[in-house]
Amino acid sequence: MxxxxxxxxxxxxxxxxxxxxxxxxxxxxxxxxxxxxxxxxxxxxxxxxxxxxxxxxxxxxxxxxTRRERTDDTASSKNRSDFRTLITSLLIIAYVIVWKYVSFSIATWLYISIQAKVIDPDLKWTNCALIGLGISCVVVLVFKILFKVSLSEPLLISLGIIH
Amino acid sequence: MIDYFAIFGEALKVVTEPQLLLLVAVGTLFGLIFGALPGLTATMGVALLIPITYTMPAANALGMMLGCYIGGIAGGAVSAILLHIPGTPASVCTVFDGYPLAKQGRGAEALGWAAFASGWGSVISWVVLITLAPMLASVCLSFSSPEYAALAFFGLTIISAVSGKSIAKGILSGLFGIMISCIGLDPIYGSLRFTFGNINLLSGIDTLPAIIGFFSLPEILQGCTGKGNPQPLSIALRTFVPSLRMQLKHMVNIIRSSIIGTIVGIIPATGSGIAAYIAYDQAKRFSKDPDSFGTGNIDGVIASETANNAVCGGALVPMLTLGIPGDSVTAVMMGGLIIHGYAPGPSLFMKNPDIVGAIFTCVLLATIFMVLFQLVGIKFFVKILSVPVSYLSGTLVVLSLIGCFALRNNFFDVIVGLVLGGLGYLMVKGGFPIAPAVLGLILGSMFESEVRRSLQISQGNYSIFFTRPVSLAVILLAMFVIISAFVKNFKTIKAKKGRSQSGED
Known part of the structure; x- marks a missing residue:
């Protein structure tokens, strides 16, 4: 094994x-x-x-x-992938907290942008931010506006942007 | 006396009325979208349509709802095959082989088969609906708690089929699922169990957030470790429309799964998820190559999708003939029927043959639209696979967590999805199968409550399960499944030991 x-x-x-x-x-x-x-x-x-x-x-x-078998995985590639998984897990937890207490749409935008950069560090920040914004707009349009799912937006409500 | 002329007259009227055809098509498309999006179920779609269709003529309203029902069940296959996220609980088994097929670059083929299999399942159960409805309904309604308990027990034995290499890990995973199903109010006495003072746990752990958490998050966490290598996909029609010869080749599986789905659909309070599990298990048992199941065998997709859509026709049988809903969607649809002034039950066929004819025709029309829309949509659906992993990964997390939240608009479900997703990741890494946990969660509460109800009926006498013919037959079948699984496992271990010993020599 x-x-x-x-x-x-x-x-x-x-x-x-x-x-x-x-x-x-x-x-x-x-x-x-x-x-x-x-x-x-x-x-x-x-x-x-x-x-x-x-x-x-x-x-x-x-x-x-059971005796363990030797694997061919090099230590550095294994550590890198474990590190990415750990960062992704932390990002997901942070996303859920920001969604609950700040704003769903802002949390979604930030999360998708940062997650893309974590997975592919070669991507430009501006591209990540723009594509993240586009995806979060579509998600909000479909779920919040079309299907009336009540996703929390405490920050936008307190700022008077939405009611 | 049932007026068959009136039924067929209405059926003819339905197919020649453009407005109704359009509404059935819109309903089907709406259902497909609902089914494909994680967390949005056919039940929710039909419930949303009730206020929208309230002012429409009854036939139009029911046509739209039936379209949503059939589309909603079939649509779950899209996200199950392409994203490893079952859109609905009915499409859990589609993930097992659909996703490996997509990984092998055969996603379009799997989607094509899913569309046709769903179509066949709906059509075969429709034939049963229009020909044998009253007779079958009365037989299945003679089922009582012992039969339900035996059926749930049989369902739980499927753990052996979905356990993969280690039966011990599969059973442990299944027991964990059953344990989760025990959380909340006790089904008989209403006592609190493992709620730890948390009000959100009173109603227990909902199946959908658990399924989304178990299936999607481990896959996303594993996928986020590389950039991925999106391949440009050129999809030709011949690659995803199964030929007639191929359909005939898989016809035994299609018919067997349709019969399973229809029967499970007729039995009230069972559901398409259970039908898909049983059909998948049977397809694996009858297959010449059972070991390929779970690694991308098209028969797995066919069995699951045929059975879950066959439930639609089956569930309408008790609803129309006896006024008892076969599953949660037909329960909502029954409400819609009552709102329009029709009382489902034996008198519906006598007093309102026109509405019965409209329902029969709309089921068939919705099936045709569902297959057409899915086939047209495949070219667009598979584009998902060419999206770079860096963006797809984050989007899937968002969709999964909204899916957990959307069902009850409760943030606690997001946490449930997150916790079970994290545990699911560790389980996958440790070689524990996820499917038995989901099976245990779906069937655990049904098994417990029916066993305890049976014991109440028999004053604590366990012989009740063995003195009723149907219950006894199902228990014997389940025992056969368990014994054959252990014998097979024993033989595999023996063969493995033999190989390693000959290797050492």
Whole structure:
């Protein structure tokens, strides 16, 4: 198994094990009533969570016992792609925060422009900004104006640009 | 006595009325756009059309809504194939083979097949609708909680088919999906489960944001690591319109998937997503090359798209004959029918054969328009693939997150999509299949509530599942699926060990 896949597999398996333990703890500490002979509200989740815990432990143990194979990936290209993924993830989180508390249309414009520059650093900032503006205008037109999706615009409302 | 002459008279009137034809076409186009855009579903499209069509004559209004319904289900294939984002929950299975085909440069071919398969599914279920509607409706309505529970159990066994190389990881992923479906109010007693005081969790985790998060964000995060190399695409008609010979070659799959879709559609509260999963699983089992499923087998696209559109005709059967909606879209459409003064049910065929005739004809017309629009649109749709990754990636994130938000206008759904998307990325990197988690999420709550309802009926006696013929037959079928999956997995491991040992020698 590849080194990176093995690490991710271990992370996910451990996460599922911890999650199922936490949910089991919650399930056992939640009062649930049921008529005689019937399943209570927490019985079914408990069965599922025990199954989840069992399988996640199985995957974890199997992962730890498996030898890892050497991969051909050079360290620098791997680090670069992991860095881009990390930056993209942070950008997405920032986009959601700006959308919620500042303005959907401004957040969309900024996000698309910056994301394009992150993926392809050779692009010019002006091109990124113009194309980002065009895409965000189309998105706002389709979803906000045509399909009446209520996308939040607190900044534009407070500035009196839209009502 | 059903007045068949009046039904056919109305059908003739419909096809010769330009205004109605235009409205059906507009409705179908509207549905296709709704289906193709992530987060906008056919149910939402039909609901939006109710106030718009309120003042129209009933036949025109229903024609437009039916067009939106059929177009909405079929349109999901566009984003599923080209962007790895299922436009609707019905097109989840289309992603499995449609997207790998697009990556191989066969996106137009996959879209062409999706259009034709959707058309075949609609036409075959339409034939069932006009010929066997009353009989089938009464059979399927004899289904009770044990049968539903058995059906959901059978659906969950499909996890083995969509698990990929590791069944253990597939089951773990499926159990995670079922666990998510347990969040919210308990379906029987109404107790709070895993809500942690958060009001947004009371109604549970919605399927659509979860699907969008699971499928789109991992793909975007993986795609953002390179500039991509957009190829100029020249699309010739012959490359995406399947020939008659090819259609005949896949006819067994088309008919099988249509039957599955129609039956699932007739059973109330099931839906096109479940039909697509079952049809995909059956297509894989009957295939001579099951290992190619998930890597770009056109039969996977055909099975999924045929079944999800066959649900449309099936879902109209109980709606028209018994006044019970087959799925969420027909529930909304039933409201539209009532607004126009018609009571769906057995009396509709006797008292209003004209409206029944109009519905029958509009379903067929909408199917024709849907196939035509999809074929015409393919040339434009595939242009998406030639957009540079640098711009496409950001746009897809925006579309995905709006898709999460648009369903309920609730920002919490965006966070759900984001969290599950992040987890989905880690799962993909770790070799965990995503499809079982979605399957568990879709079927988990149905399975739990129907099992518990059955036990209430039987006073806690589990034999209720084995003493009813339909339930027993479905459970036996599910057991067969589970055993055959484990035997196959065992054989694969044995063969792998044998190969590695001979290699060492």
């Amino acid at each position: 590849e080194k990176s896949k093995k690490i991710y597999e271990l992370i996910v398996a451990v996460f599922f094990a911890v999650l199922s333990l936490f949910f089991l703890f919650t399930a056992f500490n939640t009062k649930s009533v049921a008529s005689e002979g019937m399943m209570s509200a927490m019985d079914f989740p408990k069965i599922v969570l025990f199954g989840m815990l069992g399988f996640s432990l199985y995957v974890t143990v199997k992962n730890l016992m």
